[in-house]
Amino acid sequence: MTETSPAAEAGTGAAADHAYRLVREQILSGQRVGGEWLREGDLADHLGVSRTPVREALRRLTAEGLVRYERNRGVQVQAWNASDLDEIFSLRSVLEPWGCRLAATSGLADLTTLDALAHEMDACVAGRSPDLDRLTELNNRFHRLVLEGSGNSRLPGLIASVVQVPLVWRTFSRYPPEALARSLAHHHELVAALTAGDADWAESVMCSHVRAAWSSIREGVQATS
Amino acid sequence: MTETSPAAEAGTGAAADHAYRLVREQILSGQRVGGEWLREGDLADHLGVSRTPVREALRRLTAEGLVRYERNRGVQVQAWNASDLDEIFSLRSVLEPWGCRLAATSGLADLTTLDALAHEMDACVAGRSPDLDRLTELNNRFHRLVLEGSGNSRLPGLIASVVQVPLVWRTFSRYPPEALARSLAHHHELVAALTAGDADWAESVMCSHVRAAWSSIREGVQATS
DNA sequence: GTCTCAGAAGTTGCATACAATTAACTTCCG
DNA sequence: CGGAAGTTAATTGTATGCAACTTCTGAGAC
Structure with missing residues (x-):
């Protein structure tokens, strides 16, 4: 923003x-x-x-x-419910891996910044009091930056328009520790795949990343509702 | 309207x-x-x-x-150019087949209306003076209806937001006759695939449909620019 | 001739006032 | 007591006036 x-x-x-x-x-x-x-x-x-x-x-x-x-x-x-979350993650699980695939071969991805963001996110949860707000902010920037590397200028905005759901903002607070660690690892793997220019790898990692998040949030919502 | x-x-x-x-x-x-x-x-x-x-x-x-x-x-x-068209059709060629796949198994698709629309489009070009404006209108409704059958309420609007490009409105006037016939045939095949509940078939037909349109328009744009 | 800088014209941004619509309440009738 | 219609209150939709910003123009200095 x-x-x-x-x-x-x-x-x-x-x-x-x-x-x-x-x-x-x-x-x-x-x-x-x-x-x-x-x-x-x-x-x-x-x-x-x-x-x-x-x-x-x-x-x-x-x-x-x-x-x-x-x-x-x-x-x-606007009032949101679990099915809205499903719709959104369903869309993301199609669009984000696709954008990631494009970014792997476009040569447009800002790999340096992506790597920096991945490390910053690590730092966010390293201390005793994880800064989840900052983590969310960095995560949003990371994902947007990947999509901006796809070469399709409409893609980042398109995804942003559906991701803006309140629950998603507080998303990381619902993550169990191991899911959080996995998510951060995905970011690093994503940078590696993009650096290697391996479209299949990049697409696959992003797909795992989104679907893992989907699973974590679904459980979190069920637990609190 | x-x-x-x-x-x-x-x-x-x-x-x-x-x-x-x-x-x-x-x-x-x-x-x-x-x-x-x-x-x-x-x-x-x-x-x-x-x-x-x-x-x-x-x-x-x-x-x-x-x-x-x-x-x-x-x-x-807003000023548009060929690369905008590429971005838009690139997105459509991902999202529309996916939505079509969902519609094939969701049981939500309004097959009766879709079939009627497909036949109406045939009628639009049957006469000596094809009504391309009406054809465009019917085509938009057809595609939207398919996407509404996906069960994802955000998908139709999402695609509509990128398809609204002036050039697309005048799209059929650039089609060579054989491309137009192929496009109309795709609609009928799509209804058949959805009726059969065959997700792979439906996805595949829609993919062909979008990419064929992409090709026709690209040639049309090149010819006039 | 060119550059700079006032000044004027034109356009958008915001505030206020009024009209139109909707919701709530009271009152009257059964 | 229940219901319906008229009336009042609250809120949005539109019009108008003014201030702020941008751009264009033109005179003057170098």
Whole structure:
């Protein structure tokens, strides 16, 4: 993210951007429960801006599927369930391995940064208090970077549009330790496969990676529901 | 289309919806050239509404990737080229066969309607003056219906979001007659494969279908550029 | 002739006011 | 007591006005 480096000029503009980021963060952090109504007036007051930029933010969130919009009634936070998770991981298990395959032979993958990210993620869980938020952030960057190496400029955004599900954000907290270790190992193996330019290997590792995550999360959801 | 708008739920008010549909149609029909700036004031005057709903429509088109937005500068019609087509068909050739495979065994596919659509498309090109616009419309519905049978509710929208490229709208006009006939035959074969519940067959036919279309369009684009 | 820098024009971003629609409540009738 | 219609409150949709930003133009200096 951090597209249009935001806080550059705090003085003007970016009211809509500000509103967008705040509401998005509230939804992804679970602060806003699924089904909750988001009133334009309340958000505007709380942000100290008018309804106009708030409406813009809500429309953007609607397009991204984080909220549900009903004409003349407003927007409410999208509610997710286990079948949504299945749909998403089902899609990922097709698209990500495919993108990874392309990245293996395109020569576009930023292997240096990928390797660095893999090591940073190791460090995140090395200490006694693992920084899971940072791990999530790094993991997202890792996956996006792989997909950007596919040479298909639409692929990263396409996957990002379905991965933005609240549960996924808190994903690593549900991982059992051995699953976490396996996931981190996958990242390193992925870098190795990409470095070797072995498309089959790369595709295979990513497929394992996604399906392992799917399994871990499914169990985590079942356990808490 | 003009039925109780399916976009009504995901859409906006009446004026905003009107503006959205108009500008979208203008872009997809090629009336608005790629790179052309779309001024809020002009569109508002032309539509007889204020800038507010126009802005909303433009934001929606931005989210769909049909226009490009620059802060404090406005929006301009997205410009497409051959590599965009390659990216799109590359994605389709992965996702659509996969969705088709799922539809073959899910039992959710509306085989009756699919068969009817396939025959309607035949009728479109049977006469001396083929109705290519109607053919395009029916073809879109056919593909969407197949994907809706996959059981993955996100898949149809995901593919729709990348297929919305102007060139694709005028696609059949570039088809040589034999390619057109082959495409229509694919539809019938697809229905047969889905009816048989043969996942491999269905996936394979859809793969052929997409790649044949890719080839036809690539040649058509090369010939005209 | 070219570069720089005011100044003006045009466009977008936001705030406010009003209209339209929806939901809730009260009241009246059976 | 139950139900229905009218009315009121709350919320969204649209219009308008103003401020901020960008771009273009043109005069002046080198």
